[in-house]
Amino acid sequence: xxxxxxxxxxxxxxxxxxxxxxxxxxxxxxxxxxxxxxxxxxxxxxxxxxxxxxxxxxxxxxxxxxxxxxxxxxxxxxxxxxxxxxxxxxxxxxxxxxxxxxxxxxxxxxxxxxxxxxxxxxxxxxxxxxxxxxxxxxxxxxxxxxxxxxxxxxxxxxxxxxxxxxxxxxxxxxxxxxxxxxxxxxxxxxxxxxxxxxxxxxxxxxxxxxxxxxxxxxxxxxxxxxxxxxxxxxxxxxxxxxxxxxxxxxxxxxxxxxxxxxxxxxxxxxxxxxxxxxxxxxxxxxxxxxxxxxxxxxxxxxxxxxx
Numbered sequence: 001x002x003x004x005x006x007x008x009x010x011x012x013x014x015x016x017x018x019x020x021x022x023x024x025x026x027x028x029x030x031x032x033x034x035x036x037x038x039x040x041x042x043x044x045x046x047x048x049x050x051x052x053x054x055x056x057x058x059x060x061x062x063x064x065x066x067x068x069x070x071x072x073x074x075x076x077x078x079x080x081x082x083x084x085x086x087x088x089x090x091x092x093x094x095x096x097x098x099x100x101x102x103x104x105x106x107x108x109x110x111x112x113x114x115x116x117x118x119x120x121x122x123x124x125x126x127x128x129x130x131x132x133x134x135x136x137x138x139x140x141x142x143x144x145x146x147x148x149x150x151x152x153x154x155x156x157x158x159x160x161x162x163x164x165x166x167x168x169x170x171x172x173x174x175x176x177x178x179x180x181x182x183x184x185x186x187x188x189x190x191x192x193x194x195x196x197x198x199x200x201x202x203x204x205x206x207x208x209x210x211x212x213x214x215x216x217x218x219x220x221x222x223x224x225x226x227x228x229x230x231x232x233x234x235x236x237x238x239x240x241x242x243x244x245x246x247x248x249x250x251x252x253x254x255x256x257x258x259x260x261x262x263x264x265x266x267x268x269x270x271x272x273x274x275x276x277x278x279x280x281x282x283x284x285x286x287x288x289x290x291x292x293x294x295x296x297x298x299x300x301x302x303x304x305x306x307x
Contacts, residue, residue: 022126043074061280231284
C-alpha cells in the first residue's frame with residue numbers, strides 16, 4: 001500500500017454514510033487519549049540506524065494504516081526524530097492531487113462489466129456514485145480495500161508516516177520525497193493483459209470478505225516488528241496466488257527498492273541527517289532496503305526490534 005493510495009482514501013472516503021453496513025468512519029482521539037498515548041506509546045514497526053560518511057540517518061519501516069493509538073511514536077522513534085533534521089517519505093502529499101488529475105486523462109477504460117462491479121462494491125462501501133470512476137483501476141481497488149480495514153478499527157489517518165508528516169509540517173521540518181507520483185502509479189499498473197485478472201480476483205476477495213484477515217495479520221505483524229512474518233507476506237496475503245498477482249506484487253514492492261535506495265544514498269551523501277519512513281514490506285526479501293543500503297557501504301544497525 002503506497003502513499004498515493006492513502007491520500008486517495010483520505011480525500012474520497014472521509015465520511016461514509018452512517019448506515020450499519022458501512023465501514024465505520026475513524027473515531028478521532030480525545031484530548032485525554034492523545035495526551036496519554038503521546039506519553040506512553042510503545043515502539044512499533046521496524047527501525048534501523050544507517051551510518052556512513054561520519055553521520056547517521058534512520059530507516060523506519062512504517063505501515064500506511066493503523067489504529068488510533070498507533071499514530072504516536074515510541075521511544076526509539078522519538079530519539080531518531082530528535083537525532084535527525086529532514087523527513088524523507090515515499091511521496092510528498094502536495095504532489096498527489098495535481099499529478100493524479102493529469103494522469104487520469106490518459107487512463108485506459110476498464111471493461112464495462114468490471115467497471116460495474118467496482119461501482120457495486122463502492123456503493124456497498126457507502127461511497128457516492130462515481131466517486132472512484134476517474135481513478136486508475138488499481139487505486140480504485142486499493143481504496144475499497146482500505147475502507148474494508150475500517151471495519152476492524154484501522155484507518156489510513158492513523159498510519160505513522162502521516163503522523164510524521166503532520167509533525168514535520170508543524171515544526172517546519174524539511175520533507176524530501178523519495179519517488180514521484182508518476183513513479184508509483186507506473187509501478188502500480190499491472191502489465192498489459194494482467195489487469196482484468198487482478199481486478200477480478202481482488203473484487204472476488206472483497207465481495208467474499210477475504211481481505212480483512214490478511215490485513216489484520218499484516219497490521220499485527222508490523223506492530224510486533226515481526227520481520228519474518230512480513231517477509232512471508234506473499235505466502236499468506238491471498239494477493240499473490242497467480243503468476244499475474246505475483247508479478248504485480250514484485251513490481252509494486254521489490255522492484256521499487258533499488259531506486260529508493262539510490263535516492264536515500266544521494267540525500268544522505270549530500271550531508272542530510274534523514275529519518276526515512278518507507279512501507280515495512282520494503283524491508284524484507286532479497287531486495288530489502290537495509291540489505292541494499294549495506295551493499296552501498298552503510299553500516300546498518302537494527303534498533304527496533306533490537307537484534
